[in-house]
Amino acid sequence: MRLKNKFSVAFIMLMIVGLVLAGCGGSNDDKNKSGGNEASGDDVTLDIFQFKVEFKDQFEDLAKKYEASHDGVKINITTVGGGEDYGASLRSKFASGEEPAIYNIGGPQDVEDWTGKLADLTDTKAASAALEGTLDGVTEDGKALGLPFNQEGYGFLYNKEVFEKAGINPDDITSLDALEKAVKTLDSKKDELGLQAVFALPGKETWVTGLHLSNTFLSPEFNENVADAYKADTVDFKYGDAFKTILDLQNKYSVQPTVSLDYSQQVEELFSLGKVAIIQQGNWVYGSIADIDEEFASNNVGMIPIPVKGFKEDALPVGVPMYWAVNSNKDEKVVKAAKEFLDWMYTSDEGKDAVINDFKFIPAYEGYDASKLTDPLAKTVYEYAEQGKTIGWVFMGYPTGWGQESLGVNIQKYLSDNMTWDELIKETKADWEADRK
Numbered sequence: 001m002r003l004k005n006k007f008s009v010a011f012i013m014l015m016i017v018g019l020v021l022a023g024c025g026g027s028n029d030d031k032n033k034s035g036g037n038e039a040s041g042d043d044v045t046l047d048i049f050q051f052k053v054e055f056k057d058q059f060e061d062l063a064k065k066y067e068a069s070h071d072g073v074k075i076n077i078t079t080v081g082g083g084e085d086y087g088a089s090l091r092s093k094f095a096s097g098e099e100p101a102i103y104n105i106g107g108p109q110d111v112e113d114w115t116g117k118l119a120d121l122t123d124t125k126a127a128s129a130a131l132e133g134t135l136d137g138v139t140e141d142g143k144a145l146g147l148p149f150n151q152e153g154y155g156f157l158y159n160k161e162v163f164e165k166a167g168i169n170p171d172d173i174t175s176l177d178a179l180e181k182a183v184k185t186l187d188s189k190k191d192e193l194g195l196q197a198v199f200a201l202p203g204k205e206t207w208v209t210g211l212h213l214s215n216t217f218l219s220p221e222f223n224e225n226v227a228d229a230y231k232a233d234t235v236d237f238k239y240g241d242a243f244k245t246i247l248d249l250q251n252k253y254s255v256q257p258t259v260s261l262d263y264s265q266q267v268e269e270l271f272s273l274g275k276v277a278i279i280q281q282g283n284w285v286y287g288s289i290a291d292i293d294e295e296f297a298s299n300n301v302g303m304i305p306i307p308v309k310g311f312k313e314d315a316l317p318v319g320v321p322m323y324w325a326v327n328s329n330k331d332e333k334v335v336k337a338a339k340e341f342l343d344w345m346y347t348s349d350e351g352k353d354a355v356i357n358d359f360k361f362i363p364a365y366e367g368y369d370a371s372k373l374t375d376p377l378a379k380t381v382y383e384y385a386e387q388g389k390t391i392g393w394v395f396m397g398y399p400t401g402w403g404q405e406s407l408g409v410n411i412q413k414y415l416s417d418n419m420t421w422d423e424l425i426k427e428t429k430a431d432w433e434a435d436r437k
Contacts, residue, residue, distance in 0.1 A: 044337040045074045049093055049100035051086035051322060052149065053079055054284045058358040065350065066341060073337060083205060083262050085404070101330050101338045104322045105146050107137035107396025108230040118145040119326040119335050125343040129365040137226050137396055138323050146323030147342055150361035153303075153318040153381030153390070154212055154282030160300045162186070162193050162277045174314040176242075176307040180249065186277050187253050193277070200270040200279050201250040203258035203415045208280060209247070210408025212317070213306070215395040217243035220311045224392025226319075232397075235432045237425050242309040244421050250280065251415055259412050268292055280306065283377035284321070286360055303380045305389075312391055316384045319393025320364060399435030406431040 050059070056079045063075040078100070080089040090103055094117070105114055120143045121127050127135065127144045131151075138146035156179075163170055166189050168182045186198045202208050217239040222229040237243070251258055255270060267285050270276045272292040283303070290297035307313035326338045345351040346365050355361045356368060360375040362382055373379050384390060395403055407428045413419035419427075 042333070043072045043074065044334055045076065046102060046334065046338055046341060047098075047100040048075060048077045048102040049090060049104070050077065050079055050102075051081040051104050052284070053081040054287050055359045055361075058287075058354065062345065062351070062354045062358065065354075066344060070344075073341070075341070082264070087401070099327055099329060101327050101334050102342070103325055103327065104149075105138065105325045106322060107226045108140075109397060109400055111138055111140055111145055113400055114325065117325075117327055117329055119328040119339075121145065121147055121326060121339065121342075124339050126346045126365065129347055129367055131364050131366060134320050134364045137320065138325075146325045147346070148320040148364035149322050149324065150320070150355070150359070151318060151364050151381070151385070152282050152284055152321045152362065153316040153384065154280070155303050155305045155316045156278050157271065157281050157285070157377070158278050158302050158304060159271070159274060159276075160302050162195070162274070163302075165189075165193055166277075170302055170304050173304050174307075176245065176309045176313060179304075179307055183249060183253055183278070194274060195277055196270065196275045197255045198253040198277050199250045199255070200261060200266040200276040201254040201258040202261045202263050202266040203251075203412055204260055204262045205266075206404040206408025206412070208263070209411045210403040210406075211395045211398075212282075213247065213280065214243065214403060214407055215393060216306050216317055216391060217246075217308055219317065219392050219394045220308065222394045222397070224394065226392070226394050226397040229394040229397030233433065233436045235429055237429070239308060239311060240421075240425055242311075245309070246306060247411070247414075257416075259415050272296065283360075283362065283375065283381050286375045286377050298376065301377065303377055305384075308391070312389075315389045315391045316381060317393060318381060318385050318390040319396075321393075399432055402428075402432055402435055 048063075052059075056077075060077055063077055067073055067075055080086050086104065093100060099117075105111065105118070111118065122142075122144045124147065126147045130144075130148055134148045134151070135144050135146075138144060158170060160170075166186055168185060173179050173182055183198050186193065186195070190196075190198065218229070218235065218237070221236055221238040222232060255261060255276060266279055267281060267288050271279045272289045286297055286301075289301060303316070305314050305316050324342055326335055326342075328335065330338070346355065347367065352368060355363060356372050357374065360378060362373065362378045363370070370382055373382060410419055410424045410428055414421060414424050
């Protein structure tokens with residue numbers, strides 16, 4: 001009897017295990033049918049390597065929401081940006097063998113540099129919804145090899161309260177002459193205004209000078225077209241004198257020494273705390289300023305153009321800052337899951353709400369209500385774009401590394417009096433030509 005009972009107990013236990021396994025199998029089927037992980041019945045991990053520090057926390061929060069509503073998908077986000085060289089970090093990441101599933105690229109030069117590692121995203125919902133022209137920099141042979149982050153614009157951010165106290169109307173600053181006059185007025189009253197200086201020029205950040213500032217003055221010679229810059233064998237600096245004038249103006253009236261001044265000091269320690277009146281930055285800094293003083297960010301920060309004498313003196317550079325790319329070297333199910341995540345972020349109701357309200361992005365896609373933009377800097381950029389008062393972004397067409405490693409580094413030497421402006425122009429021209437050969 002004891003032996004018989006043992007067999008009965010064993011049989012019952014096997015039946016229970018079988019039912020439990022069957023239940024688990026049914027549960028997985030339900031998950032797959034629900035669209036939780038449409039890429040595969042197996043779990044998928046998406047490693048994302050991205051550059052935009054300003055929306056790091058908000059992006060991670062959105063990824064958690066996606067994981068919660070999409071069973072089987074795990075998202076790991078690494079953010080490298082601000083004062084760090086994202087391009088160099090990305091190359092190191094790939095060289096280490098730890099290739100991300102989703103990463104960032106710039107314009108046509110990056111498309112060439114990352115050939116063979118870019119999945120075709122033409123079939124995504126996001127690509128279909130992208131605004132006209134926003135895919136131009138990453139389209140090759142009719143294939144969209146990236147998806148735009150957003151639209152951004154930059155110029156001179158100013159402290160409204162300080163301008164008002166100094167008797168300066170920002171609406172009147174529509175030319176170089178008007179800007180110079182305003183700067184001299186602010187400098188003459190800086191003690192009573194509580195300013196350390198008029199500007200905070202972050203000369204340590206070669207992307208601020210070698211990419212953004214240079215773009216403003218190189219864009220007109222390339223017809224404001226990134227493809228023209230990418231195809232150009234030479235650079236002439238046709239507006240080099242205007243470039244020098246603005247750089248010198250910022251440097252002369254800036255907190256010193258500018259070559260050691262970084263992004264964090266410029267935005268957070270000096271501008272957000274009212275120690276300087278003007279900084280060269282874009283709408284992306286809104287979140288950083290709001291983290292320090294939300295009322296100041298919402299009510300007291302404005303944006304005016306960087307005037308290009310002889311070209312456009314009342315226009316903002318506006319463009320796509322970066323693109324999302326999907327690693328074609330990854331397994332097919334990972335590529336599919338990556339596309340689904342990017343589609344959800346830009347085309348689902350939950351994703352679109354985050355893009356506008358959490359990321360504070362100016363959308364580069366159809367289906368958004370721009371009137372819901374709450375960030376005053378984003379609104380300013382949108383208004384300038386709507387009026388056609390823009391300067392094109394061409395720095396994504398520079399030779400790889402040229403903007404930061406050649407021009408940006410030489411600007412640092414110039415600011416330190418270790419290089420003349422003529423030497424800077426001559427050397428960076430030669431570097432461009434050498435890189436294009």
